Amino acid sequence: MSARESGGENPLKELARYGQSPWLDFIQRSYTENGSLKKLVDEDGLKGVTSNPAIFQKAMGQGTDYDAQIRSVLAHQVLDAGALYELLAVDDIRAAARVMYPVYEQTKAVDGYVSLEVSPYLARDTKGTLHEALRLWKAVDARNLMIKIPGTEEGVPAVRAAIAEGLNINVTLLFSIDAYKKVLEAYITGLEDRLGRGESVKNIASVASFFVSRIDVKIDKEIDTRVAKGDKDSAALKALRGKVAIANAKMAYEHWKAVTASPRWKKLADAGAQPQRLLWASTGTKDKSFSDVLYVDGLIGPETVNTIPPVTFDAFRDHGKVAPTLTQDVEGAKKVLAEARRLGLDLDGVTKVLVDEGVASFADAFDDLLGSVAAKQAAFLGKKVTSTALKLPADLQKAVDAELEAWRKKGNVRRVWDKDATLWTGKDEASWLKWLDITDDQVAALSKFENFQAEVKARGFRDALLLGMGGSSLGPEVLAQTFGKHEGFPHLYVLDSTDPQQVRDFEKKIDISKTLFIVSSKSGGT
Incomplete structure (x- = not known):
């Protein structure tokens, strides 16, 4: 019989007795609009919401929740897929933030947050991450917003700078204790930067999202492989299955306790600073042989957060067991990690791989998300969008598709737009790429083209003949x-030759008195 069926207290609400806040690792427009999110707040004591590209991909790429808004937006303007996604996401985050705001007020800015992640494409770009964090913070304009920044080597300085600017930050993709220590240091230093400038450190919140289940997935796979091969330590290896991740998390919490008890932290606390709480992420159980609430039951402790996926949220409500497990048997956790080291289970190597995989996974999800948004955009615009389909032989199409996928995985298109010369020889190629900005430059001066267009139409020109060769004619031919x-x-006709016969042929096609002539020279001296 479940806790709820027996008439007992809701385990999700019971977490508050031990100082832990349950957050939901999920966001979707219908969930907010139909009252489901508020119901979780009222009945389950929900304290916050997190999102990521994979969650938004499922929300926007499937179903029709967003179709009405997409149609409305496209009726007035045409946006690229990235801008359209952001518009939709910002609306979702704002709506969820409004639902969670009473929690923010009741808890005096400790809880009630909704997280929005910077572009996964910026995970290795400190400057770009900070710029986007500040931009999204301004765009959403909600006091209970948290900006998610990955805890990569490049992300850590951005965390410090963002905290110093007064943003609430959710640091994601943390797997190792060493990485977590750097993030906690960045948070504290960011607060000290503010204090040093005479600025307030009150009501600035941060969580460090420490991932759990993915560690066991990697470690347990290595254990199973070695056991299957008849490893001499098979019994000891099997005894560690499903235990390393929780032990690792407990050690991170021990570090947090030591730091928050230090004189350095006390100075900040006295000035009104909140501690950066550890948030347990990736808490859905992947191995079906374990309890489906293993990573909630096992990590309950003061001043922590557990961001729980919907299925696990429901399961914990039904049969979760609430006890102060995070601070229990710490010595046992130390022994688990020591035994893992003795047996050659490379936790440090695993956590490094998981960071790289996490960055790649979120980038892949973002690619899928933008692809889904672009597909809907194209479908709704219909004939308003001009498209051409180039049919290639099957073997050539296969090679083209493979190369396109390789470029997608490596982010090469983004590197082109960033004017990254290392796509070529790493020398002066970046200076060749001014043409990438030409559209934005010309859109800024759109009125002059509209005036010229109106003049051409008013004067009754039936044809336009461009005279140019090579680079001066190939582009216009593509446009034509x-x-x-x-x-x-x-x-539009294009004459790219001085051959008399070709000149004569074009003369026959047009009425010179009704033709606009455009003399085009790329170099300026043709």
Whole structure:
């Protein structure tokens, strides 16, 4: 019989007795709009919400929750997939933040937060991460927003700078204790930076998202492989299955306790600073041989958060066991880690791999998310979007698809837009890429083109003939083939030769008195 069926206290609400806040690792528009999110707050004591690219991919890429807004936006403007996603996501985050705001007020800014992640593409870019964190903070404009920043080597300085700017930060993708120590140091130093400038450190919140179950997945796979091969330490190895991740988390908490008891922290606390709480992430059980609430039951302790996926949230409500497990048997946790080292289970190596995999996984999810948004955008715009389909032989198409996928995985298109010369020889190629900005530059001066367009139409030109060679003609030819002729506007011809016969052929196609001539020279001296 479950805790709820027996008439007992809701285990999710009981977590508060031990100082832990349950957050939900999920966001979706319908969940907020239909009252489901508020119901979790009222009935289960929900204290916060986290999101990530994979969660948004499922929310936006499936179903019709967002179709009405997408249609409405596209009726007035055409955005790229990234800008359209952000518009949708910001609306979702704001709506969830409004639901959670009473919790924020009741807990005096300790809980009630909703997290929005910076672009996963910036995980290795300190400057870009900070810039995006500040931009998203301003765009959402909610006091109970947390900006998620990955705890990579490049992310840590951005965390310090963002805290110093007064942002609430959720540091994600933490697996190792060493990485966590750097993040906690960044938080404290960021607060000290503010204090040193005479600025307030009150009501600035941060959590360090320490991932759990993924560690056991990696470690247990190595254990199972060695046991299957008849390892001489098979019995000792099997005894560690499902235990390393929780032991690792307990050691991170022990470090947190030591730091928050220090004179250095006391000075900040006296000035009104909140401690950066450890948040247990990736707490859904992957191995079906373990309890489905293993990573909630086993990590309950003061001033911590557990961000729980919906299925695990429901399971813990049903049969979770609430006890101060985080501070129990710490010596046992130390022995687990010592035994793992003795047996050659490379926890440090595993955590490093998991960071790289996490960065790649979120980038893949973001690619899928933007692809889903772009597909919906194209479907809704229909004939408003000009598209061409190039049919290639099957073997060539396969090679093209493979190369496109390789570029996607490596983020090469983003590197082009960042003017990254290492895509070529790493020398002066970046200086060749001014053309990438041409569209933005010209859109800024759109009125002059609209005026010229109106003049051409008013004067009744039936044709336009561009005279140019090489680079001066190839681009216009692509445009002519891509966009074709539109009703009420001239037909674009391109003459790229001084051959008399070709000149004569074009002369026959046009009425010179009704033709706009464009002389094009890329170099300026043709």
